[in-house]
Every structure is written in C-alpha cells, then in structure tokens.
Amino acid sequence: MVKNGEFFVIKEMKQRGMSITAIAKELGRDRKTIRRWLCEDYPDTYRRTVDKPEKLAPFKAYVRQRMEEGCLNAVVIFDEIRAAGYTGGITILRDFMRPLRPQVSSKATVRFETQPGRQAQVDWGEFRVDWSGKKKRLYAFVMVLGYSRMLYVEFTEDQRLETLMGCHERAMNYFGGITETCLYDNMKTVVAGTDDQGEVVWNERFARFASHHGFLLRRCRPYRARTKGKVENGVGYVRKNFWPRVQTFTDLQNLNEQTLLWLNAIANVRLHGTTQKRPIDLFAQEQLKPLVSEHFDRVDFHVRKVSSDSLVSYEGNRYSVPIRFVGHLVHVKDDRRGGIQIHYENKIISEHRKSSGQREIVQHKNHFEGIRKDTVAKPVPQPTPRLMPSSPIPEVVVRPLAVYEQFTEEEVTRS
Template identity: 85%
Template sequence: MVKNGEFFVLKEMKQRGMSITAIAKELGRDRKTIRRWLREEYLETYQRTTVKPEKLAPFKAYVRKRMEEGCLNAIVILDEIRSAGYTGGITILRDFMRPLRPQVASKATVRFETPPGRQAQVDWGEFRVDWHGKKKRLYAFVMVLGYSRMMYVEFTEDQRLETLIGCHERAMRYFGGITETCLYDNMKTVVSGTDDQGEVVWNDRFARFASHHGFLLRRCRPYRARTKGKVENGVGYVRKNFWQRVQTFTDLQNLNEQALQWLNTVSNVRLHGTTQERPVDRLIREHLKSPSVEPFDYVDYQVRKVSSDTLISYEGNRYSVPIRFVGHLVRIKDDRRGGIRIYHEGKVIAEHRKATGHREVVQNKNHFDGIRKDSVEKPVGQPSPRLMSNPIPEVAVRPLAVYDQLMDEGVMRS
C-alpha cells in the first residue's frame, strides 16, 4: 500500500516530468501501482475493520451517578470502579468526566453533612404486590440517620398517622434512640399547611408525639426535595437491592421479617459509598437521645365484646382470647404491619398475626386452657321422659255417727 508521504512524492515527480517507469524505479514500486495512484486526486485513509471495546463503557452510568451525587474527584471514582473490575487508566476516565463537569456543576446541590445525632430523614416508598391474585399497594417506611447512614425500613398497609407514629417508635427501638431533629417533606400526616407568614403548620397530634419523645420537626425546603436526598436514595436502595431479592412472603409480618434480616446482613453492614465506612460502625458515634419510656397513646382502640366461643370479630375475621375473658369488653390495636394486639384493662391478653383473607378464624390453643375435657368429650344429653306409677286416691275415713247425723238433718229440713 502506498503511504501518505509516498503519494505526494510521486505526484511531485510526475509534475517535474518524470515518466511512470522512472518513478517506479525510483520508489521501488510496480508501474501499475504508480499509474493507479496517479489517477487518484487524494489518498484514501485506512479504516480499522474491528472496533476495540472501550474499557470504561460498562462503568459510565456509575460515573455519571457519582458525579451527580457530588463526587468530582477522578481518583476516588477510579478506586471505586477498579474494585468493580475496571482495568483502564485514569486518563480515559478524566477525558470522559471533563465535558460532564459543567453539567453537574449547574445541577449540583451542596451536600448537607450532618454531625452525629443531629438529624434523621423520613420518607415513604410505594410498592405493588400480588395479594391473593389481586394487585395491592404496600408502603415502605424508611428512616435514615444523617451521620451514620443507618437505615430502618418496614412495610405497612397504609400511610395513616397512627401507622406513621408506630413506625417511628419501632425505628427508635431499632436504632436505640432518636436524633435531635427529623426531616420530612410535605406529607399530610406531618404538615397541615402554612400560616399567613408562610411558616409551616404541623399536624397537632404528630407534633405532640415528637414533643413526647423529645425530637424537633423539620421540613425540607419547597421545590428542593434533594435536601432530603439521603432518605430518597435510601428508598431507591430498598427498591433496587432488597425488593429484587423478595420472591414470596406469607403475610405482611413475614415480609417485614425478611426486611429486618436484610437490614442486619446487607444494608447496615455494607461499606457505604460516601462515608467509606459501615453504617453500623458509625452508629456508635451518633450518640442518639433516649426517647420517652412511656408509650405515646397514638392508636384509636377498637372495642369488642368477647363472645361465648372466646372469639372477637375484627375487619371480617375472628381472633381468640383466653377463655376467662368471655363476656368482657376488650380493645384491639392494629399495628398496620401484619399484627394485632388485644388489651384488657391496659394489659396485653392476646397477640396474633393479622389474617390476610376474609371470614378466617385465628386461634391460639393456649387460650382454651381451663375448659374441662370431660365436658367436651361427654356433652350433656337431652332430658328423657320419666315413668311415674298411678297411685289409688286417698279416701277420708269418718265415724258412722256422722252419717246418721247427716240423715237426721235431711229429714228435718224436708
């Protein structure tokens, strides 16, 4: 093949009047080759037929994501993608990041890093499941501690106020305390609205709950949802990492058991991409506040009377209580996460997993202790007719003088 330099040399030779034979002899080329290239006006460049795969291609989406999160340090990102299998150099990475920097800078929000124990962020995620052959919505409550990135998640039937408060109490027990403040968006169960000065008006009942346990309420700035980015990333992490692992579950309580195991074995023990520490290790430095030891009275109890078969009815299903409470009024507390508790005079007398169907009977065999076995094995029979003897009527015995007297009185009257 004629090289680029030779192409211009033979063109110049021809212009000086040299013959094709002389040019071929001078360049050591075949006359036919010289003649063919002299007919061309320019030299075609060589095209590689196979394209070498780009080493960075599988990692570009991750690099963009990390840049949008605020990490613009190519060395840090290089370490991260190398641990995931990247074999290229930093030059390729920097060339890819360079045009993206202005775009990221225009969208970037300064990451708000909180000191230990200062803030937790709360949000809901919505998930769809196959529930007895029908599509059903479940809701994931997610709380993330700002400093340690420790996460708590549980699935519920709804997002009502009593459900939200119950989730907070269980999250506090899981973390071992609560932060000074909790950050929310404009969820209706927390924010009632704004006053004439534009100040937030908190839901009165939820504000009393926060005061009871000693933490302050904060709302993320309107139209700036990324100020709540830690928990929003947490909801996405639950969706992409935990939810993809769930294949089946028997009821809502079982689903939450799987979520708790995932928290303890995956989410809170992983090396966090931003802090480069495990959340469970940083939790020790959070120095959380202790919540009130007295539970907040947050549930509107449902009152029921225990029937003679030791069962109470709730939402179309029936649940057992100990036999000694037959005829008593009891109160039901539905935690809206797959369990119910039954109270009598402030004490728990029964706990059950919530039935998922309709007209189901949920029983605990221990509730029937005290019922005599013989009363069950030998039921009382129906009364039978009894044969009675027919006695001779008793006749009064009188002296004969009485009859003579009666005869005399009859003659005199006549």
C-alpha cells in the same frame, strides 16, 4: 413599542400645542404611552424579538437534580440529557448551570457534613404485591440516620398518622435512640400547610408526638431535594436491592421479618457508596438521644365484646383471648404492620398475627386451658313413655241390709 418615526411625530405634535389626549387619539395610542415618550430625550433602539421553543426546558429539572447530587460537570450532564433526547448545544446548558453552581456548592456542604446525632430523614416508598390473588399496595417506611447512613425499613398497609408514629417508635427502638431533628417532605400526616408568612404549619398531633420523644421537625423545601436525598436514595436502595430478593411471604409480619434480616445482614453492613464506610461502623459514633420510656398513645382502640367462645371479631376475622374474659369489653389495637393486640384495662391479654383472609379464626390453644371436658353439654334425650301395670280394683263384699240393722240394734241396747 413606539417606533423611531412616531417618537419624533409625537414631539412635533406636542410642540404645535396639541394635548396628550389629542395626540393619543390621533395616533391611536394610549395616553400613558404618549406621556412616557414625551419625557424621553431619545427613542429606544428597536429590537426584534422572536419566540423560540427552549430546547433545554424539559431537562431543567433533571439538570438541577444531578447538580444537587454533586455532579457539576456540564460535559457529563450534556451527554446524559443528549441520550434522553436533548437537541440543543452545550453552551445553553452551561449558561443554565452557571448561576446554580454557588447554590449547589453550599447545598452539598450541608448534605455531606451532617454531624453525628444531628438529623434523620424519613420517607415512604410504594410497592405492589399479589395479595391472595389480588393486587395490593404496601408502603415502606424508611428512616436513615444522616451521619452513619444506618437504615431502618418496615412495610405497612397504609400511611396513616397512627401508622407513621408507630413506625417511628419501632425505628427508635431499633436504633436505640433518636436524632435531634427529623426531616420530612410535605407529607400530609406531618405538614398541615403554611401560614400567611409562608412558614410551615405542622400536624398538631404529630408535633405533640415529636415533642414527647424529644426531636424537632424539619421540612424539606420544594426544589431543594438535597436535604432529603439520603432517604430518597435509601428508598431506591430498598427497591433495587431488597425487593428483588423477596419471592414469597406468608403475611405482612413475615415480610417485615425478612426485611429485618436484610437490614442486619446486608444493608447496614455494606460499604456505603458515599461515605466509603460501613453504616454499622459509623453508627458507633452517632450520639442519639435516649428513648422515652413512656409510650405515646398512637393508635385508636376498637372496642369489642368477647363472645361465649372466647373470640373477638375484627375486620371479618376472629381472634382468641383467655376464657376468663368471656363477656368482657376489650380493646383491639391494629399496628398496621401485621400484628393484632387485644387489651383489657390497659394490659395486653392477647397478641396475634393479623389474618389476611376473611372469616378465619386465629387462636392460641393456651387461651382455652381450664375448660373441663365433662362440662361439655350433652344432647338432651327425647322423653320416653313408660309402660306401667294397672292397679287391681279392690273386691267389695256385698251383705244384706238385715246385717246392718242388727249392728244398729246392738248399739242401741248398749246405750
């Protein structure tokens, strides 16, 4: 910044006929600065600036979140952040909140006025379990209907695209339909990226899946968490209300059976904190789009050959199929939620609970019906030598040669 004294020196030097380059060299300033100040009539008032650490900076994200949740009372938020370590005053907080209030107000209107059948929100939650003595991650797929707050939850082994699509179809079957739109964050299985104009680029296969079932994709923009706040609250509700109830489970399918019982007996019949009504009661007003009868091909099949003992090998374990398929090539489909299906020529020939162990055999007894017990191979006996009595040598009568000569003479006389 050029000080007041320098401003007048520059003006005087210019009046003496010095060039801008000469003035800049003389004062050690940039020529652009000299030229700009020569165009001014008066110098700017000098302002002393001191960089101070902003006390509210670590708490701004939390303040935004609380405002988007509907809390616009600065005193309440001030008490909360002060308990978390904030040392500034309430005036700084109010100044920060003031320009956000109109935005939050408009956002709150969109959040709490979702029309029936208009929108569902989807998200994942991560949970840790003791899996046969080892720590393992499971993932909870959560879908909540925006109007009624009806909830669907299921646990899976991963968050792959095939798993996500399978969860959607089971959620649609649970609700008996689907909303006009589904809202997501930036999960990679749904959002592939953005184009040059900043518009979202959807995962191509998932976009086809959505089109097949007749719902539109919507993305929650960064720093606008209110658009998927319902499902985030749903994930938190699962973590706080359902997860502490789970003491043991035998396998992933059993865990999902417990989840379904909880949904029907507790989650969807409780008095919701926001609507003050039961989700199941508001669900009667949801106007969902009907289900599509034709299934979307969502899972890659694993080709296997049925062994002679009528078993199919998959991920270290073996699963039975009916004996008539011995020697045939079949397709194994893992739904990644505790179930195994085995297909032959596009028909399901066997279904099993997925084993959580290794080198185990999972079988149904009826798959082996029709095998005759007498066809079981018997051990081949060892060859046993037999004692055979020796044949007697026939007796040979010994005659003198004169006898043979006599027979010869008699034959000649007859001739």
